[in-house]
Amino acid sequence: MPGVLAFLPEYAGQVDPVPDVRAAALAAAAWLAEDGPVSVVADEQGARVGRHLLRAVGAAEGEGPDRSTGYLVVANGSARRTDTAPGYLDERAVPYDAAVEAALRAPDPDALAGIDVALGAALLVGNPAALVHLGTLLRGAGPALVDYADDPYGVQYWVMRWVVTDPGHVSEGSDA
Helix, strand or coil: CCCEEEEEEEEHCCCCCCCHHHHHHHHHHHHHHHCCEEEEEHHHHHHHHHHHHHHCCCCCCCCCCCHCCCCCCCEEEECCCCCCCCCCCCCCCHHHHCCCCHHCCCCHHHHHCCCCHHHHCCCCCHHHHHHHHHHCCCEEEEEEEEEECCCCCCCCCCCCCEECCCCCCCCCEEEE
């Protein structure tokens, strides 16, 4: 789930700049909350966005992993994919995002654990540490259900859902 500030009412304009990703994020948040409270895994900005999405769909936020049935992981790809992106063009952005996306789709927890967080920070990735943490949550998960994968404004956003089937895990849905 991307940490898009445009999702928040205080940043809303007359025209929604990201209607497709907003619709996908709200649908995924509603799906995730169907089984009960959800824990938000995010940095400060992402936590604001994640909590807003959960409130928007009438979902309860969990109070830790023992009280949650799912995880809403808020992170996004590079903001340096094009010359009009917020961070301007960096040739490393597209290959970095492609590797992350492949790891998310599979899912490949080991590849997610090996994400270069420092490079992610240089590429203006929204919360690369959460992507690393997501790898631990996806052990035992089936392939991703991809609701959204695109780069409007030169920023890579994903909305994906997984179901963890490993009996050693609580049935977790996760979004990135």
